[in-house]
Amino acid sequence: MDLSESPELVAFRDGLRKWLRDNVIEQGADEPRGLFLKRWHQVLFAGGWVGLSWPTEYGGRGLSNVYDVALNEEIGALGAPDAPRIGYMGRAFLQWGTQEQRDRYLPRLLSGEDYWCQGFSEPNAGSDLANLSTRAERTGTGYRITGQKVWTSYAEYCDFCILLARTGESGGRHKGVSAFVVPMRSPxxxxxxxxxxxxxxxxxxxxxxxxxxxxxxxLGAEGDGWPIAMMTVAYERGAADVGYLSKFGAALGELRTLLGDRLRTDAAVRRRVADLEVRFRILTTHVRRRLAERDLADTLPGPEMSVDKILMTEVDQALHRAAIDLLGASAVLPAESDAAGEWMRRYLYSRAASIYGGSEQIQLNLLAQRVLGLPR
Ligand SMILES: Cc1cc2nc3c(=O)[nH]c(=O)nc-3n(C[C@H](O)[C@H](O)[C@H](O)COP(=O)(O)OP(=O)(O)OC[C@H]3O[C@@H](n4cnc5c(N)ncnc54)[C@H](O)[C@@H]3O)c2cc1C
Structure with missing residues (x-):
């Protein structure tokens, strides 16, 4: 497959680089990370850089999927804050939403005016998501929802939740699951x-x-919750869809800067960073190729996205483990500059990569069963 870039894509990168240099914002001293990334999302959207591969009618730019990789790469190369990761949340609306739902929710999702959380996991339903027990009972005009969710990222800052709830028989596994848009300020x-x-x-x-x-x-008909959830998590496993290519690119650049002369003088340091660069390139090339194939075949992501998630997890954990090893005490001890605590925070967060979006073992199970066709 030819992965060389079209003149349009090269021009796009140039324009983006120029824009980024003038428009990158800094996190406020007391500003929570979630709110800072929301503010950055809105700045990027105003510049026309969000929703590149989304339909224009909802505020996107109708470009091919590979533009999302270019966006991530340029943001990462400049060390700017991460590309927005929220877009994957709304992909299911394109297939299952009514026109009214798409018109109402998607433009504000892309612009970063509304933030969405994903209410899937429950205390007894994580890897075994089909075991969920939150119920949505029919009333005269809609549904009454009762139950508990857990591990819901950014729920306290969000405006809406895509919630999975059981509308069918309890014990009916994934057949009786439906998806709902729940405004987070509801009583x-x-x-x-x-x-x-x-x-x-x-x-x-x-x-x-x-x-x-x-x-x-x-969202969708009663009982459509399962494929809606599977499509949402398939996008969530894509490193460009969640902005992680930009995050890793920026962290690698920062690490190189902090290592400074040691990269020239210490062969062991150079080898370790070279290993990270190779892993990162493999991930980037894989994602670009995957998206180029998706563009050509006009297909949606499926269980093969577990490969992307596994590669993404490997890069995340290798990168942050190496940073802690190579930067030593300066990465972990409190210091005047908060850069130290920041590397430790990132390292600890990288440990969660093998859990969120479906654990590492579940990704391997999916690949074995759904892609390779091996027995359960
Ligand atoms: C940082 C973070 C953010 C998250 N954000 C969200 C969110 O926004 N929304 C949301 O809904 N959820 C979210 N989650 C939850 C996440 O999806 C679940 O934690 C994950 O699916 C695992 O479920 P669990 O925690 O219940 O672990 P369990 O399912 O109890 O798994 C425990 C261990 O057993 C292993 N295991 C389980 N079943 C099998 C099997 N069949 N074969 C082999 N091994 C198995 C798992 O791999 C794991 O190691 C988040 C999690 C984290 C860490």
Whole structure:
């Protein structure tokens, strides 16, 4: 496959690089990371750099998927804040949403005006998601939702949740699952942040106590929740879709800068960084090729996205482990500059990569069963 870039893509990169140099913003001293990334999302959108591969009618630019890789690469090369990771949340609307739902929700999702969380996991339903027990009971005009979700990223900052709830028989596994759009300010929702080992509370518990939603808030038909969830997580496993190519590119650049002369004088340091560069290039090339193939065949992502997730996890964990090893005490001890604590935070967060979006073991199971056709 020819992966060389068209003149249009080269020009796109030039324009983006120029724009980024003038428009990158800094995180405020007391600004939570989630709110800072939301602000950055809105700045990027105003510049026309969000939703590149989304239809123009919803605020995207209708470009091919490989433009998302270019966006990630340029942001990473400049060390700018991560590309927005929220877009994967709305992909299912393109297939299952009504026209009214798409018009109502997608433009504000892309612009970063509304933030969305993913209410899938529950205390007894993580890897075994089909075991979920949150229920949506029919009322005269819609549904009443009762149950508990957990590990919901950024729930306390979000405006809407894509929630999976059981509408069919309990014990009916994935057949009786439906998806709902739930406004996070609805009466009956309680959100409790959970402090993670990083010291931050990225994720939350969510309690739903008879939360009423109208019928028009159901996404797809009753029982469509499972394929909707699978499409959402397939996009979530794509490193360009969640902005992780930009995040890794920026971190690698920063690490090289911090290592400075040691990269020239210490062969062991050079080898370690070279190993990271190779892993990162493999990931980037894989993602670009995957997206180019998807453009050509006009297909949607499926279980093969587990390869992307595994590669992404490997880069994340190797990169941050190496940073801690090579930067030593300066990466982990508190210092005047908060860069030190920041590397430790990133290292700790990288450990979660083999859990979120489906654990490493689940990705391997999916590849074995759904891609390679091996027995369960
Ligand atoms: C940082 C972070 C953010 C998250 N954000 C969200 C979010 O926004 N929304 C959301 O819905 N969820 C979110 N999650 C939850 C995440 O999807 C689950 O944690 C994940 O699916 C694993 O589920 P679990 O924690 O219940 O672990 P379990 O399913 O209990 O798994 C425990 C261990 O057993 C292994 N295991 C389980 N079943 C099998 C099997 N069949 N074969 C082999 N091994 C198996 C797992 O790999 C794991 O190592 C987030 C998690 C993290 C860490």
């Amino acid at each position: 009956g929702i309680e959100v409790r942040p959970i402090v993670a080992t990083t010291g931050e509370s990225e994720f939350c518990e969510m309690f739903f106590d008879g939360v009423e939603v109208p019928e028009e808030n159901r």
